[in-house]
Amino acid sequence: MTNLTIITLGSLKEKYLVDAVSEYKKRLSSYAKVDEINLKEEKIQDEDNEREIKNAIDIEGDKILSKIPDGAWVVALCVEGKQVDSIKLAQKIGEAVDSTGKICMIIGSSHGLSDKVKNRADFRWSVSELTFPHQLMRVMLYEILYRSFSIRAGKKYHK
Amino acid sequence: MTNLTIITLGSLKEKYLVDAVSEYKKRLSSYAKVDEINLKEEKIQDEDNEREIKNAIDIEGDKILSKIPDGAWVVALCVEGKQVDSIKLAQKIGEAVDSTGKICMIIGSSHGLSDKVKNRADFRWSVSELTFPHQLMRVMLYEILYRSFSIRAGKKYHK
Numbered sequence: 001m002t003n004l005t006i007i008t009l010g011s012l013k014e015k016y017l018v019d020a021v022s023e024y025k026k027r028l029s030s031y032a033k034v035d036e037i038n039l040k041e042e043k044i045q046d047e048d049n050e051r052e053i054k055n056a057i058d059i060e061g062d063k064i065l066s067k068i069p070d071g072a073w074v075v076a077l078c079v080e081g082k083q084v085d086s087i088k089l090a091q092k093i094g095e096a097v098d099s100t101g102k103i104c105m106i107i108g109s110s111h112g113l114s115d116k117v118k119n120r121a122d123f124r125w126s127v128s129e130l131t132f133p134h135q136l137m138r139v140m141l142y143e144i145l146y147r148s149f150s151i152r153a154g155k156k157y158h159k
Numbered sequence: 160m161t162n163l164t165i166i167t168l169g170s171l172k173e174k175y176l177v178d179a180v181s182e183y184k185k186r187l188s189s190y191a192k193v194d195e196i197n198l199k200e201e202k203i204q205d206e207d208n209e210r211e212i213k214n215a216i217d218i219e220g221d222k223i224l225s226k227i228p229d230g231a232w233v234v235a236l237c238v239e240g241k242q243v244d245s246i247k248l249a250q251k252i253g254e255a256v257d258s259t260g261k262i263c264m265i266i267g268s269s270h271g272l273s274d275k276v277k278n279r280a281d282f283r284w285s286v287s288e289l290t291f292p293h294q295l296m297r298v299m300l301y302e303i304l305y306r307s308f309s310i311r312a313g314k315k316y317h318k
Contacts, residue, residue: 016178023175079244085288128287129244136302143295 003102004032004145005072007064008138009109010041017135024142031149032103039063041109053111061114064106072102074121076113077141079131081124089144090151092123097152105141107134162261163191163304164231166223167297168268169200176294183301190308191262198222200268212270220273223265231261233280235272236300238290240283248303249310251282256311264300266293 012018028034040063042056068074073096084092096103106117110133118124127140171177187193199222201215227233232255243251255262265276269292277283286299 014179014182016175016182019175020173020179023173083288085238086290089289127289129242130248130286130303131245131306132299132302136299140291140295140299143291144289147290 002032002097003069003072004028004034005067005069005102005104006034006036006138006141007039007067007104007106008036009039009060009107009134011038012135012138014135017139020139021142024139024146028142028146028149031146031153037067039067044111057109057111057114058116060109061117064108064113064117065120068104068106068120069102071100072104073100073123074104074106075123075125076106076118076121077108077127077137078113078118078124079126079129081126083126083128086144086147086151090148093145093148094152105145107137107141110134161191161256162228162231163187163193164226164228164261164263165193165195165297165300166198166226166263166265167195168198168219168266168293170197171294171297173294176298179298180301183298183305187301187305187308190305190312196226198226203270216268216270216273217275219268220276223267223272223276224279227263227265227279228261230259231263232259232282233263233265234282234284235265235277235280236267236286236296237272237277237283238285238288240285242285242287245303245306245310249307252304252307253311264304266296266300269293 012021025034039060042059044052044056046052093103106113106121127137127144132140171180184193198219201218203211203215205211252262265272265280286296286303291299
């Protein structure tokens, strides 16, 4: 069975997000062994201090890098990445399933991801030109992954 | 205050989606008077029958058209529309707020929107190349709208 590691920063605060993720995780479990790793977000004192922010995402980035499973196909979510449609994404995921069998998806903190993480990624992926809160993005990612695996399995998937 | 009409098809089934929408609706209410109109989805007997599907979205489309407030700036969500980033969207919404003060957003059913509705729209808008379930899209739309109004109000908005 495919190993799917999802690395995220911070815990979900809203109950409806927790419930949504837990529902999608259950559905996904028929396709993959899901391992969600929640890392602690670095505290930022001054949201206007770019150096402090860069420092925080560098520290977060190093923690992320240490959690990436060896040999995984690594996908970093970033707004400047490349967009693909649902069919193309299902193909890419299918290729990873067939080759390494290990997929690692990374959602950064509200300040984004460090360059080191982006450079480590095999695929820099953008979901939308719009910015979404990283907590809601987690729900969206689970939904997208569930859809991808369903497409790959040839299942009808309700829009 | 801005009149924001959101036209959708079908009721939300999952409690976490209902809770998410209700939370965002509360937040949005400081920026706009929100009127959500849920229309009934047409029943489809045979999901592979294109003529039946076209017929259903035409009927849904006529119901949608009858609910669009006079003089509103009309936005139809469709995957083949144009994407904009969060700042550009906030600008477009700001222009509509300043001109007509009435905004109407339309999310079709799982089968999409009729051409009549797309042609009526002032802006055919795509959130992503990816397909999302229209029920989750409703939550995403509320979040995007709340973010847009917050950006316009010069508020910091947490990602």
